[in-house]
Amino acid sequence: MSYMSVDGERSATEHAGEPLVNTATFRSAAGAATVVVTDPDDGRKIKLHGYALTMGAAGRSQLISSGGTSLTGVLITDGAPLVESRDSGVIGTCVGGENLSVSGDGEVAGNVSYSLV
Numbered sequence: 319m320s321y322m323s324v325d326g327e328r329s330a331t332e333h334a335g336e337p338l339v340n341t342a343t344f345r346s347a348a349g350a351a352t353v354v355v356t357d358p359d360d361g362r363k364i365k366l367h368g369y370a371l372t373m374g375a376a377g378r379s380q381l382i383s384s385g386g387t388s389l390t391g392v393l394i395t396d397g398a399p400l401v402e403s404r405d406s407g408v409i410g411t412c413v414g415g416e417n418l419s420v421s422g423d424g425e426v427a428g429n430v431s432y433s434l435v
Contacts (some may be wrong), residue, residue, distance in 0.1 A: 337433035339367055345427040346420050351382065355418040355432055362434040364412040366390075368403030371420070371428030379422030381430065383412040403431065411435075 346352030355364050366381060366389050373379060373395050381390045389410030393400050402409060412418050420426050 337435050339431050339433050341429055341431050343429045344420055346422060346425060348424045351419045351421040353417045353419050354430055357415055357417050358434050361414060363414045364418045365433045365435050366409045366418060366430060367433065368409065368431040369428060370399060370401045371426055372399045373397060373422055373424045373426050375424050377423035379420065379426045382419050382421060384417040384419055385413055387413065
């Protein structure tokens with residue numbers, strides 16, 4: 319089933335009123351918090367549905383709100399990819415007005431799936 323509007327643009331919500339799930343890719347420098355998804359500035363919050371991330375070497379990383387709240391807890395990797403996805407539900411939600419960021423001991427790269435609610 320298609321969710322296109324009359325002018326051909328994809329609707330912001332699916333037929334059940336569920337928010338559209340978006341994907342964002344990222345690469346962060348070692349030891350730095352890098353913004354992955356910017357606060358939408360319209361009162362909506364960022365809901366994290368899933369992530370796939372890798373670090374160049376063993377270390378710790380986490381997905382956090384710009385207010386410092388961890389959405390994933392500390393993720394420990396031996397250099398292998400870490401993946402989590404929740405088809406029904408969310409891993410965590412940023413407080414309104416906050417960005418979704420990633421931080422890690424080393425360079426962290428990957429993608430997140432999220433919605434704005």
